[in-house]
Amino acid sequence: MANETAFNLTNFEKRSLHLFLLEADDFIVPEINFTSFIYFTIVITFLLFIAYLQFWAFDWNHELCDVGYDFLWERKSLWTSRAARRQMVQDLRKLRHIGDLPPVYPNGWIALFESGDIKSGQVKHIAALGENLAVFRSDKGEIMILDAYCPHLGANLAIGGVVKGDCLQCPFHGWTFDGATGLCVDIPYSDKVLNVASLKKWFSCEANEFIYVWYHAERSDPLWHVEEIAQIKSGEWWFRGRNEFIVNSHVEDISENAADTAHLNAIHSQSMLAGSKPGCYNNAQTLSAFFKHKWRADWTADPIQQHVGIIQIEHCVQLFGSVDLMRINVEGKQIGPTHVKLQLNTSIGPILVLMEVTPLEPLLQRVVHRFYCPPHLMIYAAIVMYGENVMIKRDIGAWNHKKYKKRPLVTKEEAMLQNHRRWYRQFYSEHSPLFTFRRDAIDW
Numbered sequence: 001m002a003n004e005t006a007f008n009l010t011n012f013e014k015r016s017l018h019l020f021l022l023e024a025d026d027f028i029v030p031e032i033n034f035t036s037f038i039y040f041t042i043v044i045t046f047l048l049f050i051a052y053l054q055f056w057a058f059d060w061n062h063e064l065c066d067v068g069y070d071f072l073w074e075r076k077s078l079w080t081s082r083a084a085r086r087q088m089v090q091d092l093r094k095l096r097h098i099g100d101l102p103p104v105y106p107n108g109w110i111a112l113f114e115s116g117d118i119k120s121g122q123v124k125h126i127a128a129l130g131e132n133l134a135v136f137r138s139d140k141g142e143i144m145i146l147d148a149y150c151p152h153l154g155a156n157l158a159i160g161g162v163v164k165g166d167c168l169q170c171p172f173h174g175w176t177f178d179g180a181t182g183l184c185v186d187i188p189y190s191d192k193v194l195n196v197a198s199l200k201k202w203f204s205c206e207a208n209e210f211i212y213v214w215y216h217a218e219r220s221d222p223l224w225h226v227e228e229i230a231q232i233k234s235g236e237w238w239f240r241g242r243n244e245f246i247v248n249s250h251v252e253d254i255s256e257n258a259a260d261t262a263h264l265n266a267i268h269s270q271s272m273l274a275g276s277k278p279g280c281y282n283n284a285q286t287l288s289a290f291f292k293h294k295w296r297a298d299w300t301a302d303p304i305q306q307h308v309g310i311i312q313i314e315h316c317v318q319l320f321g322s323v324d325l326m327r328i329n330v331e332g333k334q335i336g337p338t339h340v341k342l343q344l345n346t347s348i349g350p351i352l353v354l355m356e357v358t359p360l361e362p363l364l365q366r367v368v369h370r371f372y373c374p375p376h377l378m379i380y381a382a383i384v385m386y387g388e389n390v391m392i393k394r395d396i397g398a399w400n401h402k403k404y405k406k407r408p409l410v411t412k413e414e415a416m417l418q419n420h421r422r423w424y425r426q427f428y429s430e431h432s433p434l435f436t437f438r439r440d441a442i443d444w
Contacts, residue, residue, distance in 0.1 A: 053378065057239055057240065057242075058241030058242070058382070059243075060242070060244070060389060061243070061244045062243070062246065062393075064089055064246040064247070064400075065088075065089045067393050067396045067397060068278065068393075068397035068398075068400040068401065069088070069089050069092070070277060072085070072088045072092065073085060073088065093248060096248075096401070096403070098250075098363065098403060098404060098435070099403040099406065101250055101362075101435045102250070102406075102428060103217075103428045103434055104363075104433055104435050105129045105130055105215065105251075105359055105433055106251060106252075106336075106337035106359075106424075106428060106432070107216040107218075107220070107337070107427050107428070107432065108215065108307070108337045108338065108339075109205070109213070109215075109222070109226050109336055109339065110129060110213055110214075110215050110337075111210045111212050111339070111358055112133065112135055112211050112212065112213050112358060113135060113210070114209055114211070114242075114368070114370070115209040115211060116209070118136065118143070119137060120137050120138070120140075121137065121138075122136065122163065123135065123158050123161050123162075123168060124136070124158060125148055125158030125159055126158075128359060128360050129213075129215050129359055130433055131147070132147070132149060132158075133145055133148055133158070133213065134148040134168060135211065136161075136163050136179065137163070138163065138166045138179060139163065139164075139165050139166075140165075140166070143211050144166070144180065144201075144204060145202040145204045145213050146177060146179060146182055146199040146200065146201055147182075147200040147202075150170045150172065151198065152172070152173055152175050152197070153172060153173070155170050155173075156171075157170050157177070157199075159171070166179045167179060167186075173189075174186075174187070174188040180201070181198075181201055182198045182200055184198060184199075202214065203221070203222055205225070205226055207226040207228045208226070208229050208232050208233075208370075209232065210370075217428075217429050217430070217431040217432040217433065218429050218430065223307070224307050226339070227335075229341075229352070231352070231372065237372040238373060238378060239370070240372060240378060240382065240385060241371050241385055242368060242369060242371065243368070243388075243389050243392075244366065245368075245393075245396055246364065246365070246367075247365045247366075247367055247399050247400060248400045248401075249363060249399040250362070250363060251337065251359045251365055252404075252421075252424055253399050253402065254357050254365060254367065255334065255337060255338070255357070255420075255424060256420045256421065258299050258332070258334055258420070259299040259309075259417050259419065259420035260414075261295075261296075261298070261414075262413065262414055263395075264313075265294070265295050267394045268295060268391050268394065269293050269295070271290075272293075272390040272391065276393030276394045277397075278397040278398075290319065291317065291318075292318050293315060293316070294315070294316050294317075295315055296313070296314040297311070297312065298311075298312045299311055299416045299420060300416075300419075301423045306426065307335065308334065309333065309334035309420065309423060310332070310333060311330065311331070311340075311342070312329075312330070313328075313329070313330035313332065314328075314330075315327070315330065326346075327347065328344050328345065328346050329344075329345045330343065330344050330345070331345065336427065337357075337427040338356060338358070338359075339355070339357075340353075340354070340356075341353075341354055344384065346380070348377065349373065349374050349376065350373065350377075351371065351377060351380075351381050351384055352371070352373065353370070354369065354372075355367065355368070355369050356368045363435070367392075369388065369392070371388075
């Protein structure tokens, strides 16, 4: 006989159960059809994209072979590997006519790293300005820069070296050098420190999230200081993102772009949607008829601060050749040979662009832009950043292949270009290094 379980329910419990079953019978589960699901997915994706634009800091890095060299492998029928592209670019660089170049390394404050690249107690090596440098951050957070090679047996202190307080210890024999003076303060196996043992100590500073070294061919002390921007230091303006490019040109080619106002409407008037590939954006006639950029610009030397150039740019987007939208007035400064500060004043607020050029080699420059804006402009700044990324690639496409003209043929309307060259000469001095072509070094 099967076991039966008896449930002794009161009358109240029986009525409650009966009512529950009646209500459950009336309960309707809503149906989610395919169309509703698609709409829901689109809305969620859009909200996530807006959050991405608002809070994500963009970081766009480009190698030398990424900009302006597509024609080398477009003729190839098969996919070309990145290593093969790099080699094709290097082969082409050897054939380039460079012209009668001015000195290759100008005097001034030169950005070597961004602040976030080097943490406390960390050391990094960089080859720039014809020098090999060890850049380290002391345990207290201060940036110090020494020559990289140990005077003992030539080990590179930046590769395997150890930061100890304000000092840097050689990875080979443990010799320790004071970051503030460059003097050797300890030889672990010797009772006496050699008085002549020292490394060159370079003037350095940190401002606006960049790390700078003072370079001067005559070993002069700094002639000006890098000014900190209050809105960056206080955090009032947020970091929007950065881009980085490697450019095959002389450093002055990049700087004088600010005074070459004729090129703005020549290569930057076409819509950013036309891309940056040389030749293609010039042929985008349909897009240009609907959407194009208009520019007016001016460059003058600052009459008070000799090392500063003043940039004024008016920009707008023109629809159908007549309707002007999105006006931006740009107030800029060229501070020294390689630092540019641009404030883009829009109708809804400012966007700040900081540009630094680092001469890695005589004809190889690293160009970095960092973007900042008030929090409410983060999405708009993302659009501006994308547009700038397209436009600078058009410049780089020309810089990568041009020959430097010491005495260019210019029209009377291009007087600013000549004025800029005269202004830039102040950053060269008697012993500024000149370019020497060494075929054996390039082929090796």
